[in-house]
Amino acid sequence: MNRFQRYMKQLPIRWKITIWSSLVLFVLFVAYNSVQYYVMRTWMIEQEERNIQEKMKEIQAYFSEQPFFVGRSEIINSSGFIEKINETNELIRVIDKDGALIVAVATNLPRELLITPVESENLEHVKVNGKHYLIHREPVITNGFIGYIEIIRDLKNYERLRGLIFLVTWSAGAGAILLSGVGGMLIAKQLLAPIQALTDTMKRIKMRGFKERVPQDKNQKDEIADLSNVFNEMMDDVEMSFQKQKQFVEDASHELRTPISILEGHLKLLNRWGKNDPEVLEESLKASQQEVERLKMLVYELLELTRLESDRLEVVEDLVEPVHVVEDVIKKFTLLHPDFTFTFTNHLKEPVKVAIAERHLEQVLIILMDNAVKYSSHSTTVEVTANNEGNQFTVSIKDYGIGVPQEDLQKIFDRFYRVDKARSREKGGQGLGLSIAKRMVDNYNGSIVADSVEGEWTNITVTLNAVHQVNET
Structure with a gap:
């Protein structure tokens, strides 16, 4: 898990968006398709069970509502009715209370299934030789016969339809996830294009100076456009501040050079011969004092201006x-x-x-x-x-x-x-x-x-x- 997290952190944002979007869609599709598949399978099984139960009631009603005596022979003669209601891949048979087969009608089922006894109570799903059967057993009691009616249905059509639904559902899900990955990559590329432009601009600024700006689309009004606008405005301020700083250094150097040169000249004069001449000494000291005062005032004003421009002025609300x-x-x-x-x-x-x-x-x-x-x-x-x-x-x-x-x-x-x-x-x-x-x-x-x-x-x-x-x- 830690290795996966480290690997994800090293990936570009484009791939992170693609992977996470695909993963989220994968989880959603798995959950949705699982629920959909479960609901469809349950509904089809219930339909098969309801159908076989309705058919059982129909056969029981046929025997119990006869006005004449219904014995073993009448049960055997009822095969015509049973054939009429019998469906493909289905076995309907009647056995007596001792388990002896009285009549059996089957369509598209193995012959050995006709004589194979089953131990089933009411309604049951069984697997025989890899095949899925639904068995329904109910007693039949008439004025001359006591036995059981058994309906055995091969659910191969259900299994085929269930398999088809499974294949279509998960194939569509896999295709959707694949398309979502491709779409996520394209969307990520589209969304990250302005950020890439911002990164490229920063690199150009590093190489060429402060004049570079992020290219902007006037029709774009999203958050990334706001970020680009803020960055450009910030770079305008930085460039202006840099120019002011440069100009400030140049101007300050120019202003400081004059009084320093004057002081240097008077000191050299005094050092050579002026210190022995009271008149020259007094004049030089007076001029030097004036230049020192000028330097003092200049430094004070520079500090005051720097304090103001760095927003350190105490704004009083008096x-x-x-x-x-x-x-x-x-x-x-x-x-x-x-x-x-x-x-x-x-x-x-x-x-x-x-x-x-x-x-x-x-x-x-x-x-x-x-x-x-x-x-x-x-x-x-x-x-x-x-x-x-x-x-x-x-x-x-x-x-x-x-x-x-x-x-x-x-x-x-x-x-x-x-x-x-x-x-x-x-x-x-x-x-x-x-x-x-x-x-x-x-x-x-x-x-x-x-x-x-x-x-x-x-x-x-x-x-x-x-x-x-x-x-x-």
């Missing part, structure tokens, strides 16, 4: 009043940038609350306000607008600075993207702020979009879902 958070952030920026004018327009008709952690909303607003200040160019005005549309809260931050080209609007949320690389590097930007803001808003099922006219203005709108109206008392 309800906060966003207007208060916006006003607090504007106050902070007013103190940090006294030369700027920050205006806040509140279009909310009634107070609302949004399902977001206060610190996360504050971080998003700080990133957007900081970008607005950095890229304001000659303008010193930043406009903040709060509004609600249906069951959503929106806050927009608009600056009148260098703007963003239309073809780059979708790129500003990518990591390390800068509208003006020279200006942003001077201001210490790493190009990660908007990526962090977008990921944080996405984690709360919100959205962040940008609109801009190059050289004139940029407007970034944050939309947060699940707004709860507050009833003032």
Whole structure:
């Protein structure tokens, strides 16, 4: 049994389906054919027994209902009646109480059977020389005779029909099992074709890369089609993640190379002769400190972005009043940038609350306000607008600075993207702020979009879902 189980485990799924389907059908056919054969055989035997019993009653009635004296001679003279009701392969005989044969009529039976005595009580099946006989014996009593009527029937027609039924039943069963095996193989091949395609695609992905996909039939809507769809979608995500990771490594390497090169240059300068020149030493230390701060900020933002993209952000279901958070952030920026004018327009008709952690909303607003200040160019005005549309809260931050080209609007949320690389590097930007803001808003099922006219203005709108109206008392 264990060897069979090990053998089955080593077989391909196609053969497992074929073998198990054939085995199940074999068991079903055996059970069904056995029951059918038993029922048919029992019914035919009962028909033979009922027929011979009816014939016995007919003979007994013939003798008992005669109006005249019925003795031995009358019994002998009744052979005409017995011949009339006698059937093929059947013996009807009358014997007296001592067992002496009085009359016997037989058709297609051996002559020795006519004189062979039988020991039978009522109804019995016997086998003589390999032949199957049904024997029925009943007493006959008239006003002049006491004896027995015996009917012996050769059941060779029954045996022939039973054999034919057996042969047809089991031949049909064997043929059906054979066809079921072939059909099971074809069905298994058809069902496993998509899985084979999935396996082939995986092998191609292993050899050629992530661009391979499982071919799909648009008309196919079964579970395997769903599996193929999920696999393709997963591979799309994996490919996108791989590309992002590759781009991330390239961008991070590029961003880290500049401050490291600057630090290396100043250290070489100091090592050669600058350490003996106080002016050069002070300048190099100051520049190195700035680059270290830049490296520190870059590493912090990279870690923050990695944490967000790995879904380790703690999504808090607190309800906060966003207007208060916006006003607090504007106050902070007013103190940090006294030369700027920050205006806040509140279009909310009634107070609302949004399902977001206060610190996360504050971080998003700080990133957007900081970008607005950095890229304001000659303008010193930043406009903040709060509004609600249906069951959503929106806050927009608009600056009148260098703007963003239309073809780059979708790129500003990518990591390390800068509208003006020279200006942003001077201001210490790493190009990660908007990526962090977008990921944080996405984690709360919100959205962040940008609109801009190059050289004139940029407007970034944050939309947060699940707004709860507050009833003032």
